[in-house]
Amino acid sequence: MNALTQLGDGFVTVLTPMNMLWVVVGALLGTAVGVLPGLGSAMAVALLLPVTFSLDPIGAFIMFAGVLFGGLFGDSISGILMNTPGNSTAIAGSIEGHAMARSGRAAQALAASAIASFVGGIIAAVLVVFFAPSLAALATVFGPAEYLALAVFAFVAISAVVTDSIVRGLSALALGLAVAVVGIDGISGAARLTGGLPELFDGIDIIVITVGLLALTEVFHQAARRGIPDDHSILRAPGRPWLSRAEFRAALPAWLRGTATGLPFGIIPVGGSEVPTFLAYGTERRLDARRSNPMFGRGAIQGVAGPEAAGNATAGTAMGALLALGLPTSATAAILLAAFRQYGLQPGPLLFERAPDLVWALLASFFVGLVVLLTLNLPFAPLWAKLLRVPKHYLYAGITVFAMLGVFATSAKILDLVLVLLIGLLGFAMRRYGIPVAPMLIAVILGPLAETELRRALAVSEGDPVALVDSPVAASLYGLLLLVVLAVVVRTVRSRSRGRGALAGTGR
């Protein structure tokens, strides 16, 4: 019951006019950025960081909560109405969502998606409220070897999962590790790979890397596509923005199944919501095939409800993992980790003791933010799509201006602007040649943690590497990792042989 009284205090903090304003502002900004193709909540938080310097930390984090969930509400809108998902997390839900929109049920698809995001988010938030403190207590038994195992797990799992080719995933990871090395070594004080530039002594800021990899890469991608006409027209969403009783009954189990699929993935560091959303899509599709009148392919409401709920459930529990373990399991969580550090706070087991008012206000703002977002999105989703009518060149010119402004305002270093440009170009090349950027982000974020824990573990064991796998937790994490890699290898080999068969069949 302790959790409930503290959550109550959190609600008291959030439900003041000023903090409510931040929730609404965050929800609006998050949805807007989510609607825009290629940009998600991670970007929105990164760009907002400098703006929130003059706010108190509670106000800032309440706003970030709105942005975080707003991005997830928004990214399905453009996916359903235009078939251009606003973010990779919305791809799975957009397949059936766009099919529904094409058959004249756009409003219902948007409603199913908004309610799915709400259900997934709320259930995840409830679980975080009750289990984050015990998760934090559990985390205190984690030593250096266990944290290193978690980081290695995150590295390899995300590299294996986000792309068909594990070599490509690992290549992105290696680039991230290289970037993470730059700067003064925190333990010994040695300057590493700074080239003697004092500006690099603090390392390369995570905001520089996020803005470069996500925002500038997208802008360069748009510039390189200049002159290619978009064949995506925005479908209209006429009619009732609510669900009939039959639709509701069809969608309800899918919302709950999707949520159940998404919840564990917030704690497993595989880099966000892509995996659970596709898993939920696959589940709904298999269940649908058993029905007497299969709807998949023609716009099945379950195909929207499941993945969308999974995506938000993952985002919710990912916040729990960040707060309780200090472990960022997605890019958005990683930027939030950077945000915590900017305010001199370190997420992890001690955060609940050191800054309880902030933590509980943040958790309360999840609930408030989700309610605000549901009321913003259920009736007005088609209005948000109007944002996509702004000419693309103005949209992305504006994004460039805010990206450069955000980076310069954080550090006031011209060198950071140069780095953003270089990283943006690197990101463009990676995207052009099919290298995923998510492993690079995770490597930059968790690289320093992995290094510190590795050195601590080796220092304790006096250089004996057996200590790294000696504990049951670490050993089982490495075992689980081995299973993930094996599963991916089997999947790749299978799809390759199938692909070859298909090619032979068409006579190519």
Next chain:
Amino acid sequence: MTTAPTTDPTAPTTATGDSFWRRRTGLLVPAVLLGAGVTLAVGTLTMEVPSTATAPGPQLFPAIAAIVCTVLAVALAMDVLRHPEPADTGTGSDPADVPTRPRADRRGLAEAVGVVVLFIAALQPVGWLLSGALLFWGMARALGSRRPVFDVFLALVVSSTVQLAFSAGLGLTLPPGLLAGVLG
């Protein structure tokens, strides 16, 4: 429009020397990886380690990263060499079943990069108001806007709104540059 494909779509797709490299421009990424690996290796070997550092010291992790980078550069290069991209570039309008190479408008990209470079060079001497406007105007143009005069006004509105919001609203300073005296 100046965005016609640079390759002749009727050109034969046999593996001539030219098309061999054109289909393997993906080697750029392993080259970057190798560069990172070598830089890390050199940086690790020439690192000045403080005498107070205890084992395992600051060189362990960069050394691991250097090895990982180099090994993956080789593996990725082999992957690219064995699986070249299709020789045809897509026309964009006709998503046929034939696999195509993504077509890139190099001019658009070069313009966008050039504008960012110009902005970075101009920010301190010229100040946010004008260089920010230049960034917006140039980006809009690089991305295909065809209304340069209207864009000038729009760009100035954007950059001055940002300046006002930041300096008046949030109390943060942006470089004033040339207009230092005017803005006060």
